[in-house]
Every structure is written in C-alpha cells, then in structure tokens.
Amino acid sequence: MAKRSDFAGLDLLTAFGGDESLKKEILLSDIITNPEQPRVFGKEDVSDLVESMKRLGLIEPIVVRKLGKKFQIVAGERRFQAAKVIGWKSIPVVETEASEDRCYEIALAENEKRKSLNPWEVGRAIQFLRKERKKTAEEVGKILGYTERYVKQLSSIARLDQKSVSELLKSGSDLSVKNLETLLKKKEGRGGETISPRKPGERVTLDLKPLTIKNRESFLRELSNLKKKYGLS
Numbered sequence: 145m146a147k148r149s150d151f152a153g154l155d156l157l158t159a160f161g162g163d164e165s166l167k168k169e170i171l172l173s174d175i176i177t178n179p180e181q182p183r184v185f186g187k188e189d190v191s192d193l194v195e196s197m198k199r200l201g202l203i204e205p206i207v208v209r210k211l212g213k214k215f216q217i218v219a220g221e222r223r224f225q226a227a228k229v230i231g232w233k234s235i236p237v238v239e240t241e242a243s244e245d246r247c248y249e250i251a252l253a254e255n256e257k258r259k260s261l262n263p264w265e266v267g268r269a270i271q272f273l274r275k276e277r278k279k280t281a282e283e284v285g286k287i288l289g290y291t292e293r294y295v296k297q298l299s300s301i302a303r304l305d306q307k308s309v310s311e312l313l314k315s316g317s318d319l320s321v322k323n324l325e326t327l328l329k330k331k332e333g334r335g336g337e338t339i340s341p342r343k344p345g346e347r348v349t350l351d352l353k354p355l356t357i358k359n360r361e362s363f364l365r366e367l368s369n370l371k372k373k374y375g376l377s
C-alpha cells in the first residue's frame with residue numbers, strides 16, 4: 145500500500161510555512177476561483193455543504209491570496225460555492241502571502257486532507273507539478289506523503305483524458321487506481337503489463353500469436369522498457 149501522511153487536523157498554512165497569513169471576512173463578490181485548482185469532478189455539487197453550513201455556519205475559513213483587486217481561492221472553493229447558494233454576502237477567510245506555486249501545493253494538500261480527489265485528479269496535479277513546476281517525484285512525494293513509486297504511478301494515470309475518465313465514472317465504475325490503469329492500457333493498446341506493484345512471484349502469461357510479427361516486436365520492445373522502468377523481471 146502506498147505510504148500516505150495523515151493530514152487530519154493539520155494546519156496547512158503552518159505546515160507550508162505560511163506565517164504571513166491574516167484572518168478576516170471579505171465580500172463574496174471580491175472572490176474569484178482558481179482555474180488551475182486540482183479538483184475536477186464533483187465541485188459543482190455542494191448540497192451537502194449547504195445544509196451543513198446553514199445549521200453550523202462555516203467551521204473552517206477558506207484560504208485566499210490577493211490577486212490584483214480581487215482575492216483568488218487557494219483552498220475551499222466548494223465552501224465558497226455553498227455560501228453563494230445560501231445567499232451569504234461575505235465569508236471568513238485566511239489570506240496568505242504564499243507564492244503561486246506554494247498556493248497550488250496548499251490546495252493539493254488540502255484536498256488530500258479531505259480525501260476529496262480521485263487518483264486521476266491527483267495524477268493531473270502531480271503531472272502539473274512535475275512538468276510545469278519542474279518538481280521531482282521525490283519532492284512531490286514529500287508534499288503528499290506518497291512514495292516516489294506511487295507518485296510516478298499516479299502521474300502515468302494522468303495520461304488519460306477527462307472525457308475517458310468521465311465515461312468510466314458514468315458507467316458506474318469506481319475511479320480506483322486499478323480501474324484507471326486498466327482503462328489506460330486499453331486506450332494505449334497495451335497488453336498485460338501492469339503499472340501497479342505486483343506481489344512477489346506473481347507472473348502474467350500472454351499469448352502473442354494473434355499479433356503480426358511487426359506488432360509483436362513492437363509490443364516486446366515496449367514491454368522490455370516497462371520492465372526496466374518499474375523494476376520487473
């Protein structure tokens with residue numbers, strides 16, 4: 145099982161070195177969402193939060209950063225959307241002066257604390273940090289409490305497009321790592337190799353006879369590369 149840190153009860157601003165933060169209340173009209181936030185699925189459905197916030201109010205402020213004359217959400221977009229549905233005019237916030245990159249890491253860790261991201265969404269975020277922010281798999285692993293191997297595994301899942309993942313979800317299948325990897329292999333026309341770690345001694349037997357000689361050679365080359373990449377024998 146992949147190693148994960150327990151974010152429960154963690155003050156993320158403190159964890160990410162956010163000493164320069166200020167708690168206050170601001171108008172909803174002064175707040176904008178972040179188009180690059182990690183969450184893709186389910187952020188529109190806030191009915192559960194609406195009922196909770198009507199009864200109890202906002203237990204935990206959202207986190208924002210100043211962006212021009214507005215405040216951009218770092219963490220808490222669903223709470224913000226629920227407040228709009230309820231009809232609030234203002235909302236408690238914690239303003240941070242953390243950098244844009246740091247804010248993205250806070251948003252990702254906040255979602256992980258709430259376990260509100262599926263593996264594909266986490267994979268997209270990991271891919272973004274590795275490709276766009278030039279972070280290593282080890283550095284991303286420290287942010288999320290994941291092993292380096294699991295970071296690479298989720299990053300590979302992110303090769304799936306959103307439409308394919310949506311169709312898998314609509315079919316009633318869970319967006320588990322196993323199901324997403326199976327879909328990825330199908331989309332890429334790959335054989336029986338696996339991305340997930342296998343139990344010691346577990347073997348897979350494939351019948352390559354139906355393949356043409358050219359496709360068989362191509363498959364074996366790709367399989368050889370995958371075996372090297374994932375340390376398989």
